Amino acid sequence: MEIRNGSSAAAAAHDPCRRLRSQLALIVARGGLRPDEPAVRHAGIDWDYATLVDNAQRIATGLVASGVQPDAIVALSAERTPLGLAAILAVLQVGAAYLPLDTGYPPARLAMMLQDARPDLLLSADDTLAATAPQIPRRTLAQLMAQQARPPLLGDGALAYVLFTSGSTGRPKGVAMTRRCVGALIDWHRHHPRLGLPARTLQFAPLAFDVSFQEILSTFAVGGTLVLPSDDERRDPHALLALIRNERIERLFLPYVALQALAEAALQEGEAPDSLRDVITAGEALRITPAIRALFTAVPQAVLHNHYGPTEAHVVSAHELAGDPRAWPELPPIGRALPHVQMRVVDADGNALAASVEGELLLGGDCLAAGYVHRADLTAQRFVILDGQRWYRTGDRVREGADGAFDYLGRCDEQIKLDGYRIEPAEIEAVLCRHSAVAEAAVVAVGGDADRRLVAHVVPRRMPAADEALIAELRAHCGAELAPYLVPQRFAVTAALPLTSSGKIDRRELARAAAAPAPQWPADAPLPRQLDALWRQLLGLDVIDADSNLFDLGARSITVVRALTELRQHGFRTLTAAQIYEHPSIARLAAWLAGDAPPPVADAALRGERQRAALTRFGPRTESSL
Incomplete structure (x- = not known):
């Protein structure tokens, strides 16, 4: 099969290593040329571009004074606020990479992330994380903000950010994303006929999630306005719908489950947000449900963009759905490669396959991460050299259609996609098996698209007198070591795990056993x-x-x-x-x-x-x- 890509002469002519630097320079310049234009809106208060850039440059000046050099890693613990966004821009301006820390994670997991990433500086709003990593130099945002802003500091580094994902070895792995990739993606946004237009954009994704980079940089690079929701608004689809209406949101990045919940809320209320122009969804296979069809029928000017890409490459393909939603396929394709991306489908031995033949998707081009921080062995496993070129093995099964668009068919391995997260069951199983009472464990996902949940099947070393006490102990054990999204929602204690004829754990049988019925409402009950x-x-x-x-x-x-x-x-x-x-x-x-x-x-x-x-x-x- 031919390698599929969207490369163009114009894209090739622009040095990919300098794209992000140029985009940051555009943002800085906007602070002087169009200072009064709104950049960020939060809790009813606007920050214009002049304020955003001034705060970013103050923090950048403080970072340099603290010894931060290009390609340093700055661990950042910041809330979803205008100042938090300014801190992100500051880290990027000085040529460093930033590692977002979610303080909702257990201290043990945060300590593991910091131990693996080995950041040069810990930057936070306060000293909350001081005890988590006392050996790392620390600064607070207030300390850096005391600096007098100097002229724009635009350092050249190779990395943009480090994000941790679930690891099959039982330890999360830090993906070191390159500026080459991020710059190429934002460049694609800027030249897109719709996404390159300024828009009031909702900043929905948490800062520890790579979509947040896409939301933030693509909005600022074209002079748009980011609207920051509260946590209550993010959690409640009806409150989110009200915010979108009241703030006249035009562009929305939402994972599929949130999009479905928003569409259901609009259907219940009988009023769609008529300001919407573009909705971008990513994170899991998009399904066009009746509620989503109804939402886009009510806002016919809006286009639904289906984006695909693993953390190791960010967005690599896109497909647009426009026109009559009744004609949209139930399972849309993930689309074609972006201009800076190459896509190749191979068999289990790495041999290229012809179009229409199902296989594993490999990614190449200017979209690849540098690898996993301080994990050369794992990097060598997932980033491979074929025919003299570097590729990332996604582990995703795809098939190229007759029109050149790719269909997503699922995973090649046991990895689970839940709520947009890539989850390695082995990581959770490893944590469970570290508990002294557990002999074996297997984790599966059950339920449909909107209600999938993790179920942990546990074989104890000795059967307990009561399952409830052991389950409570295991839930607390997982909560102390795993991110919240990795903690199973249900635990089942069993004498043995079912096996296939080859002696492997029969995960399909476990999933069937754990499946629960859909909610039913007993109308006549108290x-x-x-x-x-x-x-x-x-x-x-x-x-x-x-x-x-x-x-x-x-x-x-x-x-x-x-x-x-x-x-x-x-x-x-x-x-x-x-x-x-x-x-x-x-x-x-x-x-x-x-x-x-x-x-x-x-x-x-x-x-x-x-x-x-x-x-x-x-x-x-x-x-x-x-």
């Missing part, structure tokens, strides 16, 4: 029993204590969205996601809905914050942007 039935089915549990905290039992942001949708359909139309977080047990929620309002749980906001990473699509690409 409210507490209705809530009990709903949450038991959402969480895949046989019994729930009415006073148990639902988040301790495995609830996460997407579960809250599903519960909210069900409850609104049954008359509780004013209920918000924030109220579920504030009343996180069946008893408390029933009392709240009945009008007997108990005080909110004191740590509900913190608990909700720790769950937000579990929703890409409502939370952080996905770690891959399919």
